[in-house]
Amino acid sequence: MDDMESGIVKKFMFVNRKAPYGTVYALEVLEMVLISAAFDQDVHLAFLDDGVLQIKKGQTPAGIGTKNFSPTYRALEGYDIEKLYVEAESLAERGLTEDDLLVDVEVISRAEMGKLMADMDVVLTA
Amino acid sequence: MKFAVLVNEGPYNHQAADSAFQFCKAALDKGHEIFRVFFYYDGVNNATSLGQPPSDDRNVTKNWQKLAEENKVDLVVCVAAGLRRGITESNLASGFRISGLGQLIEAGIHADRLVTFGD
Numbered sequence: 001m002d003d004m005e006s007g008i009v010k011k012f013m014f015v016n017r018k019a020p021y022g023t024v025y026a027l028e029v030l031e032m033v034l035i036s037a038a039f040d041q042d043v044h045l046a047f048l049d050d051g052v053l054q055i056k057k058g059q060t061p062a063g064i065g066t067k068n069f070s071p072t073y074r075a076l077e078g079y080d081i082e083k084l085y086v087e088a089e090s091l092a093e094r095g096l097t098e099d100d101l102l103v104d105v106e107v108i109s110r111a112e113m114g115k116l117m118a119d120m121d122v123v124l125t126a
Numbered sequence: 127m128k129f130a131v132l133v134n135e136g137p138y139n140h141q142a143a144d145s146a147f148q149f150c151k152a153a154l155d156k157g158h159e160i161f162r163v164f165f166y167y168d169g170v171n172n173a174t175s176l177g178q179p180p181s182d183d184r185n186v187t188k189n190w191q192k193l194a195e196e197n198k199v200d201l202v203v204c205v206a207a208g209l210r211r212g213i214t215e216s217n218l219a220s221g222f223r224i225s226g227l228g229q230l231i232e233a234g235i236h237a238d239r240l241v242t243f244g245d
Binding site: 039 | 230232235
């Protein structure tokens with residue numbers, strides 16, 4: 001894939017807005033994120049709305065017959081994906097704090113999140 | 127303008143695929159380029175050769191095929207999402223090809239705009 005060597009570096013943002021279980025979106029966004037790591041782009045992850053639940057500690061979905069893929073978020077660092085942003089309002093609305101999260105993130109306000117998104121080249125949401 | 131399009135929902139259950147198709151048609155009519163259409167999540171079901179909607183309804187898969195044939199549009203189905211949902215080479219509609227998610231990232235890099243259709 002010579003396009004990995006294209007030399008173009010864009011700001012990509014993957015926006016996670018859905019709960020980790022109940023639909024497949026969270027899992028398949030994560031698959032997109034992992035592939036993007038191979039392209040040397042400037043990758044950002046945003047977690048807002050129910051998406052903040054994707055990185056909550058202590059997930060045990062065995063009871064609903066689905067795989068716990070939350071450890072994968074901890075592996076992102078190994079792929080040099082370290083720009084993780086969580087929206088403060090979404091955490092607060094769900095009674096969560098930064099201490100409830102699996103990974104190191106930057107908690108930013110809704111207004112800051114909007115500014116950050118506006119600065120991106122490619123925004124992918126699910 | 128060079129557009130890439132991401133289709134995240136299956137046909138008929140959701141209007142996203144129809145809207146994506148109409149968008150592509152309108153963009154091409156205006157002289158823009160469609161760099162690639164990428165099908166992900168349930169969107170991979172747009173590429174089944176087995177769908178038989180009633181004859182008085184539109185055929186979403188055929189719409190894509192016609193678009194690809196007339197305008198040389200690259201229609202790419204995600205291999206992992208396809209395998210999960212039973213879309214393989216054996217039931218892939220002609221005009222579509224199966225490839226990896228890298229094709230989507232590449233489209234994001236090379237297109238001026240990546241437009242998403244879905245929830």
